[in-house]
Amino acid sequence: MENRKKMIKTRTRNRTPSHSDYMSEAFSEAFSGFRNNLGGPFGAVIVKDGKIIGKGCNMVVSQNDPTAHAEMVAIRQASKNINSYDLSGSVIYSTCEPCPMCFSAVYWANIKEVIFSLSRYDAEQMGFKDNHIYNEISIDHAERNIRFIKVDHPAVKDLIEEWSLKTDKFLY
């Protein structure tokens, strides 16, 4: 991997980095992450205006955080770096097709484009349930493996009303 990193540096010295260069950087993250037992074999890089503003690898195991997927780590780092929850204009390079969690985080962050190499089916072959979650998300509550139960609560009406009347609210 060190050789690959050196190659990127050399090759990009006199030109604008390409999709492939950023993807190589994402793969570097993935390799170093799982070789160091930080988590699964996934990496991601976020680029805005030609600059890397966030990157990361999967850290679920080492951080004891089920949400610490590579894309999430990179999004959180990028948001911190530019001091905004809005990453409009950014592109994310991910070694693998984002799982539904990371897919949605991309939407919430207003990222404009997702470039990826491995698919959810490759992830499945490697032992991960991305594809299972994609399947679960599209079926009715009653058919899911995890129970989803909608209950009424007296605070619902108050919450909707107070939020609708709030004059200084931020929508994101």
Next chain:
Amino acid sequence: MENRKKMIKTRTRNRTPSHSDYMSEAFSEAFSGFRNNLGGPFGAVIVKDGKIIGKGCNMVVSQNDPTAHAEMVAIRQASKNINSYDLSGSVIYSTCEPCPMCFSAVYWANIKEVIFSLSRYDAEQMGFKDNHIYNEISIDHAERNIRFIKVDHPAVKDLIEEWSLKTDKFLY
């Protein structure tokens, strides 16, 4: 909301808390979160073996973190508290149906049950794009509002091979 919290304490002094009590706690999180301009009007509580092990409100705006939804904050706190990325046996109470990001985080965390009150359509009425993301997730890459592009990369084969041969890997 102070009155509501006091009511819960009084009511639960001599009995096991009910679904409704935990949901009240989630609503308390939601109200205090948006009243203090931490983020959107959402709260969540995670319960395992009758104990609250994590809770939180939406903090997207105050933390400049697009991933800081109430359920994510609660999951990350619970994982930290029990020192594991595996929340098997837990129930999450969320004031609103989880968006696809939080939905998937629930699956990654092995939470067994989701109890919620508002729906994705209520969230839409309040100005949030949960329902839009649910719609986007189920359609083909080419039809989405955000571009998803699958590219080949020379590292794919190495990564799959090295991961499959790794003997000390954790699957989660």
